[in-house]
Amino acid sequence: MADRVNRRCGPPVDGGCRARALFWPPWRPRCLSCGERGAPGRDLCEACAAALPRIRFPCPTCGLPSPVHPCRDCRLSPPPLTRVVAPFLYQPPLDRWLPRFKFHHDFAAGRLLSHLLLEACADAPRPDALVPVPLHPHRLRSRGYDQALELAKPVAHAMGLPLRASLVVRARATAAQSSLAAASRKENLRDAFAIARQARGRPLPAHVALVDDVMTTGATLHALARCLLDAGVERVDAWACARTP
Ligand SMILES: [Zn+2]
Ligand SMILES: [Zn+2]
Known part of the structure; x- marks a missing residue:
């Protein structure tokens, strides 16, 4: 799987356009927010792009807005992530687009989200590999596709980064995080991830996003980052489209 994906991720030629041509069908841009004509090459008009709930002054290690960096919480309890890139708050219209992509196979929403993530990560420290958060095979079977992998593919291609989709596996099924309170989420994820058997004993990328x-x-x-750090990865960042406040 990883090899197949890697072969599709050559060096960047013309960024997003090349990635879209490979991974998404051709389309006429139409703004997913207001229905008007989209800006050239994407399903979003300029007015709606300017109105997106962008996070101002994010803390580098948790991504939440904060006047001081790192924020108080991250100073008291440093997270295992070195840098979080999450450009938008999970508010309208992101809270419509992301479920439409994740649960209703809306690939126009997925294409736009991938594009916005790519823009946000363009200036981020460059990792050695991208690792999409793996879905458990049971959930993959019921949903039919893996939204983190589909978001990561065009980003990896446009940035010329290897996509290591098979580096980490879900070691056991976990309850959907969205169904649990914050305290139970941590417990639910204990030992949830493991380095895939075929990747053990091979060199790991030093810096993973x-x-x-x-x-x-x-x-x-955090659970996934700890799994990778325990296995010998030196630095783990996280790139996500949106952050809940
Ligand atoms: Zn619009
Ligand atoms: Zn923080």
């Missing part, structure tokens, strides 16, 4: 659709409490990304 995890890719997910939304960062909520961060419990999933």
Whole structure:
């Protein structure tokens, strides 16, 4: 799987356009927010793009807005992530687009979200590999596709980064995080991830950026980051489209 994906991720030629041509069908841009004509090459008009709930002054290690960096919480309890890139608050219209992509196969929403994530990550420290947060196979079977992987593919291609979709596996099924309170989320994720059997004993990328659709409490990304750091990865960042406040 990883090899197949890697072969599709050559060096960047013309960024997003090349990525879209490979991974998404051709389309006429139409703004997903207001229905008017989209800006050239994307399903969003300029007025709606300017009105997106962008996070101002995010804390580098948790992504939440904060006047001081790192924020108080991250100073008291440093998270395992070195840098979080999450450009938008999980508010309208992101809270419509992300579920439409995740649960209703709305690939126009997915294409736009991937594009926005790519823009946000363009200036981020460059990792050695992207690792989408893995879905458990049971959930993958019921949903039919993996939204984190689909978001990560065009980003990896446009940035010329290897996509290591099979590096980490869900070691056991966990309850959906969205159904649990914050305290139970951590417990739910204990030992939830493991380095995939076929990747054990092979060199790991030194610097990994995890890719997910939304960062909520961060419990999933932290658990995955700890798994990678324990295995010998030196630095783990997280890239997500949106952050819940
Ligand atoms: Zn619009
Ligand atoms: Zn913070």
